[in-house]
Amino acid sequence: MLQNQAPDDLTKQKTIGEVSDFIEDAIEQFKPDNNPKTAGRPRVLPSLCLWSAMLLTLLKGQTSQLAIWRMIRQHGVFAYAPIHITDQAVYKRLETETEAPLQRLFVHIQHLLSKRLAPLFEARQQEDLAPFATEIISLDEMTFDQAQAKLPELRGVPKGDDKRIPGKIAALFDVRRQQWRKIEFVEDFHQNCKVVAREVVEELPARSLLLADLGYFAFAWFDWLTDNEIFYVSRLRQKTSKKVIHTFYQNETGFWDGLIHLGAYRADKAAHAVRMVCIPSTAGLHTYITNVTDPQQLSAAAIAGLYARRWDIESAFRMLKQYLNLHLLWSAKPVVVKQQLWCTLILSSILYGLRWEIALRADVDLFDVSLPLMIEYLPQYFARASEGSDALDAYIRDGLTAGFIRPSRRKVIIAPSIDPALYVPAPPDLIIKRTPRYAQKA
DSSP: OOOOOOOOOOGTTOOHHHHHHHHHHHEEEEEEEOOOOOOSSSSSSSSSHHHHHHHHHHHTTOOHHHHHHHHHIIBBBBBBBOOOOOOHHHHHHHSSSSSSHHHHHHHHHHHHHHHHHHHHHHOOOHSOTTTTTOEEEEOOOOOOOOTTSSSSSGOOOOOTTTGGOEEEEEEEETTTTTTEEEEESOOOTSSSSGGGGHHHHHOOOOOOEEEEEEEGGGGGHHHHHTTOOOOOEOOTTTTEEEEEEEEEEOOOTEEEEEEEOOBBBBBBHHHBBBEEEEETTTTTTEEESOOOOOOOSOHHHHHHHHHHTTTTHHHHHHHIISSSSSTTTTTTSSHHHHHHHHHHHHHHHHHHHHHHHHHHHHOOOGGOOOOOHHHHHHHHHHHHTTTOOOOHHHHHHHHHHHHHHHOOOOOOOOOOOOOOOOOOOOOOTTTOBBBOOOSOOO
């Protein structure tokens, strides 16, 4: 449990006191790179003071660089006393600093969160849809919103002009840990998502399982993942030509599970056979493909459940924009945009860690803990927690009656329960690999 201290006046609005405490502890332990000393007097504004002020400014829900300056000048930050500098001094420091220290702080904080939550994870048996996978990762992209026209760099730039959108990020989100796995900044937001996809996932360990939407659908991409020992689950794009090569099981409801070759024509065909699963529901037929071809290793129900978890990264993007105000950019300058991005990533990691702790201590499913309600109401519990009391225990105790903890309303695709004995094994001489031909590169 982190130290439970009532938030001071600086961090009461839209702030979780425990998050502020955690950031302060993390900052105290953080060791910036040992840059060679330069001649002259030390900087008036230490880097850790600047980064701390940026994080607390975002945590308070403030949306400008001026708020950073006011915090540094009027209040001070953590152990740093107020520093009497001009607002222009803060602007210049942000523009001359890089985002690299924040990236390192991000890694440091994720390490601290992992150590903090490990005992709770070990004490509770977690349901895992794919225990054979080393990691379960969701892949997607997020385009930044248009920067405000009032920013000095954008005065006179009309609404809708590409100059007002600084770029996008390609991201990996760890579904099991509910933490960011990798972030790549892409300046050209028009660029097809497949261009950087391989670069983003190439460091994943073998036997990781990747979840991605139809924007990444391409035969060459699927073959590359299989050749690199990365499992995947995807929806099947409509009107994709295919050839059935084996049926494991089918019934009169429309449920079907079997092996197919993607591409039935000479001009476009994938090398590796994939498994296709069709699950009927009241909303229609849901069709998935995966390179986990053994039904005994991955059930149809698990496939549907895994693909539903692809939305975890969409929820994480929404947190950045909606709850941490990344939709309101402080600057149009790329370096400051990246700094704001990494600050929101740090804060979201801490908030996700806090949500996990509540779920584990309450012994409920992670998604039964409402994230919007946690962000809105948990500060009140920390604010009125007396010395020695546990604000999280009080929050959990009230959770069921107040609706902070409630059954999740996430959409669930229910696959029929099929006796594995009814599945027809694939013949040993079945040809599951052929010479590919790609009409579309990926």
